[in-house]
Amino acid sequence: xxxxxxxxxxxxxxxxxxxxxxxxxxxxxxxxxxxxxxxxxxxxxxxxxxxxxxxxxxxxxxxxxxxxxxxxxxxxxxxxxxxxxxxxxxxxxxxxxxxxxxxxxxxxxxxxxxxxxxxxxxxxxxxxxxxxxxxxxxxxxxxxxxxxxxxxxxxxxxxxxxxxxxxxxxxxxxxxxxxxxxxxxxxxxxxxxxxxxxxxxxxxxxxxxxxxxxxxxxxxxxxxxxxxxxxxxxxxxxxxxxxxxxxxxxxxxxxxxxxxxxxxxxxxxxxxxxxxxxxxxxxxxxxxxxxxxxxxxxx
Numbered sequence: 001x002x003x004x005x006x007x008x009x010x011x012x013x014x015x016x017x018x019x020x021x022x023x024x025x026x027x028x029x030x031x032x033x034x035x036x037x038x039x040x041x042x043x044x045x046x047x048x049x050x051x052x053x054x055x056x057x058x059x060x061x062x063x064x065x066x067x068x069x070x071x072x073x074x075x076x077x078x079x080x081x082x083x084x085x086x087x088x089x090x091x092x093x094x095x096x097x098x099x100x101x102x103x104x105x106x107x108x109x110x111x112x113x114x115x116x117x118x119x120x121x122x123x124x125x126x127x128x129x130x131x132x133x134x135x136x137x138x139x140x141x142x143x144x145x146x147x148x149x150x151x152x153x154x155x156x157x158x159x160x161x162x163x164x165x166x167x168x169x170x171x172x173x174x175x176x177x178x179x180x181x182x183x184x185x186x187x188x189x190x191x192x193x194x195x196x197x198x199x200x201x202x203x204x205x206x207x208x209x210x211x212x213x214x215x216x217x218x219x220x221x222x223x224x225x226x227x228x229x230x231x232x233x234x235x236x237x238x239x240x241x242x243x244x245x246x247x248x249x250x251x252x253x254x255x256x257x258x259x260x261x262x263x264x265x266x267x268x269x270x271x272x273x274x275x276x277x278x279x280x281x282x283x284x285x286x287x288x289x290x291x292x293x294x295x296x297x298x299x
Contacts, residue, residue, distance in 0.1 A: 001023065001024065001025060001026050001060070001061070001179075002023065002024040002047060002058070002059075002060055002147070002179065002181070003023050003057075003058070003059045003060075003062075004020055004021055004022050004023070004024075004043075004046075004047070004056070004057075004058050005021050005056055005057050005058075005059075006019050006020070006021055006055065006056035006057070007019070007020040007021070007043070007046060007053050007055075007056035007057070007058060008020075008053065008054050008055045008056055009042055009046065009051060009053055009054050010054055015203055016039050016042040016203055017039050017042055017043060017046070017203045018202070018203035018204050019056070019204070020043065020056070020200075020203070020204065020205055021056075022198060022205055022208060024179060024181060024196070025179070025196075026146075026177055026179050027173060027177040027178070027179060028179060028180075028195045028196050029173060029179075029180045029182065029193055029194045029195050029196070030179075030180070030181045030182070030194065030195070030196045030197075030198065031182055031183075031184070031190040031193075031194035031196070031197045031198070031211075032044070032181060032182065032183040032198050032200060033183075033187065033190070033197060033198070033199045033200070033283055034183075034199060034200035034201055035201065035287070038200045038201050038202065038203070039200050039202070039203040039204075040151070040183045040200055041080070041151055041183070042203075043200065044077075044149055044151050044181065044183060046058055046066075047060075047065065047149055047181065048065075048072075048075065048077040048149050049065040049066050049067070049068065049071070049072050049075075050077075051066075052066050053066070060074075060075070060147065061074075073100070073101055073102055073103075074103070074145060074146040074147065075145050075146065075147040075148070075149060076140040076143050076145040076147070076148050076149070077148075077149040077150075077151075078133075078136045078137070078140060078148070078149070078150050078151065078153050079151050080151045080152040080155065082129075082132050082133065082136055084124040084125050084132065084135075085124075085125075086123075086125050087123065088123065088124060089120065089121050089122055089123050089124065090118065090119075090120040090121070090122060090124055090135055090138075090139075091120040091121055093124055093135070093139060094106075094109055094120070094139060094142070097139050097142070097143060101143040101144075101145075103143060103144040103145075104142060104143055104144070105142050105143075105144050106142075108141065108142045108144075109138070109139075109142040112138055112141070112142070112168075115138075115164065115168075116134050116135070116137075116138045118131055118134060118135065118138075128156075129156040130156040130157050130158065130161070132156075133153070133154065133155070133156050133157055134157070134161060134165075137153075137165050137168070137169075141168055141169070141172065144176070145178065146177075146178060146179065147178070147179045147180075147181070148169065148172075148178060148179070148180045148181070149181050150180065150181065150182040150183070150184075151183050152183065152184055152185070153165075153182060153184065154166075154184070154186070154189070155184075162189070166189075166193060170193065182194070187278070187279045187280040187283055188278070188279070188280065190279060191211070191278065191279040191280075194211050195210060195211060196208070196209070196210055196211065197209065197210075197211050197214055197279070199283060199286055199287065201287060206286070206287070207286050211279070214279075214282060215277060215282070216257070217254060217255075218240070218252060218253070218254050218277060218282055218285070218286075219252070219253050219254075219255075219257050219260060219274060219277065220250070220251070220252055220274070220275040220276070220277040220281065221250075221251045221252075221253060221260070221261075221264070221272070221273070221274055221275065222248060222249070222250055222251075222271060222272070222273040222275055223248075223249050223251065223264055223269050223271060223272050223273075224247045224248050224249065224269060224270040224271040224272075225247075225249075225267060225269055225270060226270065228267055230242070230249050230251055230264065231251075233263055233264060233266075233267055234251070234253060234260065234263060234264070236255075236263075237253050237254065237255040237259075237260055237263075238253065238254040238255060239251060239252070239253050240252040240253065240254060240285040240286075241285050247270070248271065252277075252281070252285045257274070261274065
């Protein structure tokens with residue numbers, strides 16, 4: 001379990017994290033979302049034990065992670081910008097990892113050689129970005145981590161390898177109760193794998209809950225009337241978005257689904273459909289009004 005309590009971090013006059021508190025449960029896959037500059041990477045680097053908090057705390061297994069080799073040896077961090085020793089081959093890097101991580105599994109490393117078809121004698125820094133990402137996952141999975149911390153993890157991987165990598169990690173979640181914290185702009189991919197979602201904005205977590213519960217609270221509705229405005233009918237609900245194409249109204253509404261539909265049906269709509277809502281749409285409309293609205297600009 002990862003416990004974050006009142007975490008604050010500033011860089012000069014910029015407050016990157018503002019009194020954040022949250023808990024990431026063991027065995028969960030937690031997706032961290034937010035616009036650029038929201039504080040995602042800063043939060044991740046605190047959880048990985050790279051940054052020292054200005055105030056507050058981060059505990060893993062009830063122990064502070066910063067300057068704690070025991071805790072750090074049980075987690076594995078893949079940053080957006082990878083770093084490998086310039087002269088090391090994959091084989092030499094694996095030997096280095098075996099010295100650094102007490103739980104290193106050499107049998108797993110050998111078994112995955114066919115899964116990641118890269119010559120282990122090649123220098124890692126001479127490989128393409130996508131192949132370096134493969135090496136990072138290959139090595140990381142072999143450290144047998146309790147926690148994997150991933151910042152834009154599959155950027156640069158082709159669709160087949162992305163699927164293969166996620167399959168390996170999902171196996172460890174199911175079989176070893178591995179906890180995964182992942183930050184990515186690929187919301188469709190996160191939607192397929194995450195059990196929990198946190199949205200961070202201006203250094204604060206503004207939305208956080210189980211993904212299934214997040215989708216039950218916000219609804220996408222298509223409705224048409226002869227001469228009524230649906231927003232007038234829904235004054236008791238929070239309408240996050242309203243657009244109109246001819247007589248068809250598209251609404252994003254927060255509230256109890258049955259109550260919303262009942263209110264609209266009482267006005268005898270010509271059309272009334274409940275549409276599926278994606279994580280990408282939830283992300284956009286949750287941040288609406290916080291400087292992240294979608295505007296149409298003509299140039």
